[in-house]
Amino acid sequence: MTAPIIRLRDVNKTYDTSGTARPALAGLDLEVRAGEALAVLGRSGSGKSTLLNLIAGLDRPSTGSVTVDGVAVHKLGEAALAGYRRARIGMVFQFFNLLDDLTVEDNVLLPAQLSGVSRARARARAAELMDRLGVARHARTFPALLSGGERQRVAVARALMNRPPLLLADEPTGALDTASAADVRSLLGELNAEGQTILLVTHDTALAGACATRTIELLDGVLHRDTLRAGAAR
Numbered sequence: 001m002t003a004p005i006i007r008l009r010d011v012n013k014t015y016d017t018s019g020t021a022r023p024a025l026a027g028l029d030l031e032v033r034a035g036e037a038l039a040v041l042g043r044s045g046s047g048k049s050t051l052l053n054l055i056a057g058l059d060r061p062s063t064g065s066v067t068v069d070g071v072a073v074h075k076l077g078e079a080a081l082a083g084y085r086r087a088r089i090g091m092v093f094q095f096f097n098l099l100d101d102l103t104v105e106d107n108v109l110l111p112a113q114l115s116g117v118s119r120a121r122a123r124a125r126a127a128e129l130m131d132r133l134g135v136a137r138h139a140r141t142f143p144a145l146l147s148g149g150e151r152q153r154v155a156v157a158r159a160l161m162n163r164p165p166l167l168l169a170d171e172p173t174g175a176l177d178t179a180s181a182a183d184v185r186s187l188l189g190e191l192n193a194e195g196q197t198i199l200l201v202t203h204d205t206a207l208a209g210a211c212a213t214r215t216i217e218l219l220d221g222v223l224h225r226d227t228l229r230a231g232a233a234r
């Protein structure tokens with residue numbers, strides 16, 4: 001049994017500092033192992049995005065600890081957080097978050113550039129990823145000219161650029177038509193089958209069914225259900 005790649009201990013998150021609103025996360029304990037594809041379900045407002053943002057180092061817990069790939073994320077300062085995100089986290093969003101004035105290739109290259117990888121090595125890696133994700137012919141195109149499904153494939157290529165140990169996705173099929181959503185579902189399933197650890201937040205039970213090895217459900221910031229898929233290795 002491998003050490004967990006994600007470990008949250010007694011995590012509380014309250015946005016409202018006056019203390020009157022209920023917390024977004026309350027006493028959350030969670031461990032995720034390398035190789036898992038964890039789907040986080042729960043209705044709107046249940047704390048899913050908050051959980052993802054704490055793991056991504058985009059926000060901090062009010063109390064409790066968040067450890068990812070050996071890094072105590074809750075203790076990092078801003079500069080260290082940026083470095084953490086570049087090296088260890090790939091992130092995919094509902095609305096792609098691509099830069100519209102950069103070509104597809106330049107979008108994919110961005111994380112490597114920010115990490116100081118040589119242009120030649122970065123371009124070789126980008127070419128490999130665009131090929132793998134079926135968007136190589138669009139390398140010189142601008143994202144606005146692509147379909148939603150293609151844009152999400154470009155976003156996944158960008159997320160994988162620095163070979164992050166953890167791929168995070170927040171509603172990655174939420175803005176896609178039926179066919180593109182099915183396409184992104186099978187892509188995430190393939191990546192996980194190749195060993196990529198994935199944590200995704202979704203309303204899409206078909207997405208969870210297609211690619212998750214484990215599903216948790218949040219209810220008002222509390223872990224309500226934790227289900228390992230039958231046959232999934234642990």
Ligand SMILES: Nc1ncnc2c1ncn2[C@@H]1O[C@H](COP(=O)(O)OP(=O)(O)O)[C@@H](O)[C@H]1O
Binds near residue numbers: 015045047049
């Ligand atoms: N930046 C924020 N400021 C204040 N309240 C927030 C903020 N983000 C989320 N919340 C609140 O925290 C709770 C959980 O939100 P969120 O994590 O976005 O849930 P989900 O992603 O499951 O819809 C909700 O009550 C939401 O209104």
Ligand SMILES: [Mg+2]
Binds near residue numbers: 048049050
């Ligand atoms: Mg959300």
